[in-house]
Amino acid sequence: MGGAVYHFGQYELDTERRRLSRDGQRVHVEPQALDLLCHLVEHRDRVVPKEELLATLGHGHTVTEAALATWLRTARLAIGDSGTRQQFIRTVRGHGCHFVARATVTSADAPAPPATPTVPAVAAAGQADHEVIRFCRSVDGTRIAYATTGDGPPLVKTANWLSHLDLDRTTPMWAHWFDGLTRDRQLVRYDERGCGLSARTVPSFTLDDLVDDLDSVVDAVGLDRFPLLGVSQGGAVAVAYAARHPERVSRLVLTAAYARGQQIRAGNDAERYAAQVDLNIARAGWRSQDTSFLRFFASQFLADATPAEWDAFAAYSRQTTSPANGLRFLEEFARIDVSHIAHRVTCPTLIIHSRDDARVPVAQALELATLIPDSRLILLESRNHLFTAADPAWPTFLSHLDNFLAE
Structure with a gap:
């Protein structure tokens, strides 16, 4: 699937540039967790099976379920979610994961948000304030x-x-x-x-x-x-x-x-x-x-x-x-x-x-x-x-x- 920019809540996810932002400020996420988030958002029309995530994130290599759980937790924290507060990524027990938030899509060719002169602020998990x-x-x-x-x-x-x-x-x-x-x-x-x-x-x-x-x-x-x-x-x-x-x-x-x-x-x-x-x-x-x-x-x-x-x-x-x-x-x-x-x-x-x-x-x-x-x-x-x-x-x-x- 081609790259696009998805907007959900206060977040913006550029799947081509592999960039997550909150209110224009970049949120740093480890690459595997960001890949997982991109895949879920791109396939938000369905529940993505765990086996598909393991294969996608492995890039030809074996990925353990423990590693997948760690990346899922990291992706959730990056967007203010948690295992109990599943406003964006919902676990469908026995089936997989589903990105359930409403998202709008714009072109990946749109200009990137301007760089801020201060050190990027990272959104607190489960909180609305900035750090x-x-x-x-x-x-x-x-x-x-x-x-x-x-x-x-x-x-x-x-x-x-x-x-x-x-x-x-x-x-x-x-x-x-x-x-x-x-x-x-x-x-x-x-x-x-x-x-x-x-x-x-x-x-x-x-x-x-x-x-x-x-x-x-x-x-x-x-x-x-x-x-x-x-x-x-x-x-x-x-x-x-x-x-x-x-x-x-x-x-x-x-x-x-x-x-x-x-x-x-x-x-x-x-x-x-x-x-x-x-x-x-x-x-x-x-x-x-x-x-x-x-x-x-x-x-x-x-x-x-x-x-x-x-x-x-x-x-x-x-x-x-x-x-x-x-x-x-x-x-x-x-x-x-x-x-x-x-x-x-x-x-x-x-x-x-x-x-x-x-x-x-x-x-x-x-x-x-x-x-x-x-x-x-x-x-x-x-x-x-x-x-x-x-x-x-x-x-x-x-x-x-x-x-x-x-x-």
């Missing part, structure tokens, strides 16, 4: 990209690698986080220095640098006092910030977090050897961008994901930063240590951790709960370091977060 990416300067002059999304009381999320503000809204690894975190509140997030849309070439990645970056972002947004969420190594940054600025942090939420990096917390020769081996493997893997290493790396974050999802994680990790910076992150995070200042956190603190976290042992959550005076610990039944959308622990995490912030 605008802005920039500020940290203490050492490093450019930091940040964004605010949603309406209501603020929630600041510290940066953590991996992230990319312009891609995260439609990336299966993160999209459900922002759908959940922006519910009835304003989410403030930013890219780590050396990562995403923040400056890639930076002098250092120390804990002090990361705390300064967070301080610069909340100053740029104009926040005086706010709850703070730290995920993974972003948890150590959140602890350090709350300890240094108790007057600004009203509540602290830590998930998949740790007080001491792997090299610091190694307590005997065997643990020190294991930490060094882990870092040596990471050095070799990130320098070579070896696929088997990146899949192994992904499995530490998403233990219960499929191989196709691990490969998607690996592809995403390549987009977020350079191999050299990836290695610098891993080396710095292995040495991070906030155990000596965690006792200075004075705000109520909620610590949530997977019992069988494959990346950060549950002992680290226990240590944080011991060190932070006014803290409570909740352990969830999961193996994932980062909760996936399909993880039964995910809605439980959101429920605990919402209740804690509402107290």
